[in-house]
Amino acid sequence: MLVDKERVREYYQMLKDEMVNLCHVNSEYVELWVKKAKNLQLVGAWYHYMILIRKAKEYVKKECPCYYQRFLYLLKRF
Secondary structure, eight states: OOOOOOHHHHHHHHHHHHGGGGGGGHHHHHHHHHHHHHHHHHTTTTHHHHHHHHHHHHHHHHHGGHHHHHHHHHHHHO
């Protein structure tokens, strides 16, 4: 499967910019972000997906530790 690397980079950057929504009280924003991140995995951009998830975990753990367990749960769920 051929993947347009430029589009993957743009999508990755968009998700990286939306990481601030991971600290939102409403878990629907987090669910949506996780589903969008899984799209990277589906198109074969495993490296980008793994880096994004690692950075998201670090961000949530540092900025809003009260939502860290919720984030881990949603990652496993979807």
